Amino acid sequence: MAGMNSRNSFSLITLFSVFAILYMNSVILAADGKSQTFGKVLNPAKLGLKKEKLSHFHVYWHDIVGGRNPTSIQVAKAASTDKSATGFGAVSMIDDPLTEGLELSSKLVGRAQGFYASAGINELVALINMNFAFLVGKYNGSTVSIMGRDKVLSEVREMAIVGGSGLFRFARGYVEARTKKLDSKTGDSTVEYNIYVFHY
Ligand SMILES: *[C@@H]1O[C@H](CO)[C@@H](O)[C@H](O)[C@H]1NC(C)=O
Numbered sequence: 001m002a003g004m005n006s007r008n009s010f011s012l013i014t015l016f017s018v019f020a021i022l023y024m025n026s027v028i029l030a031a032d033g034k035s036q037t038f039g040k041v042l043n044p045a046k047l048g049l050k051k052e053k054l055s056h057f058h059v060y061w062h063d064i065v066g067g068r069n070p071t072s073i074q075v076a077k078a079a080s081t082d083k084s085a086t087g088f089g090a091v092s093m094i095d096d097p098l099t100e101g102l103e104l105s106s107k108l109v110g111r112a113q114g115f116y117a118s119a120g121i122n123e124l125v126a127l128i129n130m131n132f133a134f135l136v137g138k139y140n141g142s143t144v145s146i147m148g149r150d151k152v153l154s155e156v157r158e159m160a161i162v163g164g165s166g167l168f169r170f171a172r173g174y175v176e177a178r179t180k181k182l183d184s185k186t187g188d189s190t191v192e193y194n195i196y197v198f199h200y
Helices: 002-026
Strands: 027-029 035-040 053-063 072-076 091-099 108-118 125-134 143-151 157-165 172-182 189-199
Touching (some): 143 172
Antiparallel strands (some): 027 035, 053 091, 091 108, 108 125, 125 143, 172 189
């Protein structure tokens, strides 16, 4: 009987220690070593996060500069921009349609909203910062945030996926952009995007 009791109290102490360790681990310590309550370690399952997966999307991005209904408008430039061979300093906001096929008339699957800015003094390079907001199926309402360096005349440009929302929470990855059409008169272009994204 006595042996039983000491075993029970031993396992109680063990259990208590396990909880204490778990609790200590879940409470983030402030710099002074005291615990605080505004932050704690969470089990990913609590957010419904299961296994991280890799998805691939293929869309066409239509940058419409000319005509009556442009989806890309210049909003800023420097005094020297027009004298620059690369248009250094020009900033354009975009709300570009993303379609399933190469033609603008093909199915709309999302919009690319953000801006690009001419970021090269001696080379044609843009800083692109945009969200791909998807509009179809289960991805409707979810976004992928893209930021990167677009060396416009290169055949393939790689840019980073820096995050996302909805089905793309915790997203990371990259995109490959390839220009498929360029109208030198209007400035309109169609760019193929291959999107490789890790998400839950
Ligand atoms: C996408 O979501 C919006 C807002 O909830 C809704 O109005 C729209 O019909 C949805 N589109 C599709 C194709 O499901």
